[in-house]
Amino acid sequence: MVPTHFYLVLAGILFTIGVIGVLVKRNPIVIFMCIELMLNAANLTFVALGRHFGQTNGQMYVVFALAVAAAEVSVGLGIIVMMFRQKETIDIDEVHLLKY
């Protein structure tokens, strides 16, 4: 059985890649993908620690995180589509006002 540390460090690396992607990318769709990456890393941490302590709780949290991720992506991509309709661009630097 691979120790839990390995999984936690892997999840940390995936999370960091997601953070860097959010910071450097200017395409909001790719930023969303990086957020999904971070959610996946957090889920991996939950599952690994759930196995470490022999409890189902970790996997329960992941079930809910999946539902929240699905909801978040549908609303977020709807916002991006609307942004593109109004501004004809989705460059994140061009869209810096909450009110249009």
Place this chain on the structure above:
Amino acid sequence: MLTASYILFWILALIGIGSALMVVLARNPVRSALFLVVTFLTVAVLYITLSAQFLAAVQVMVYAGAIMVLFLFVIMLLNLSAPEALKERGTIQRPIALILGAMFITALIFSQALLEMPTKAAHAEEIANLGTVQTIGLSLYNPNLPWLFPFEITSILLLIAVIGAIVLAKRKLD
């Protein structure tokens, strides 16, 4: 047996980290999306090695299926797959992000929680049935456990998301 699981973990970890890096590095958003699918699938296999079989199946269905279809659909709807559509300019953002990321990963790896984690792990026979559909269902729908009410609330959350997506994406009626 011991080394086989280690080898599997290392292969999966390398594929996962490599494709996650490619998500960030790829210039074409369609390629980013496809590399993200690879990452999701490696995470699904990692779930199986963590004896979370149900979550692995759900991961493939929800993430690699539904969410990625949504991403690709929006990319193609907005026609952003052309590389000149969004050029990434070299800005001060990039080195700062790299420095902050390096600091962040160092803080994560050397965090108190990871260094002082209890070493006593659960036994293999304890966790054999941890992630089966039966175990998940029995704890998800058990009224004595705190998961039943959040589960019901989740349905309202998804309903709000559906309504929100429709309201946001529909054209003005005027």
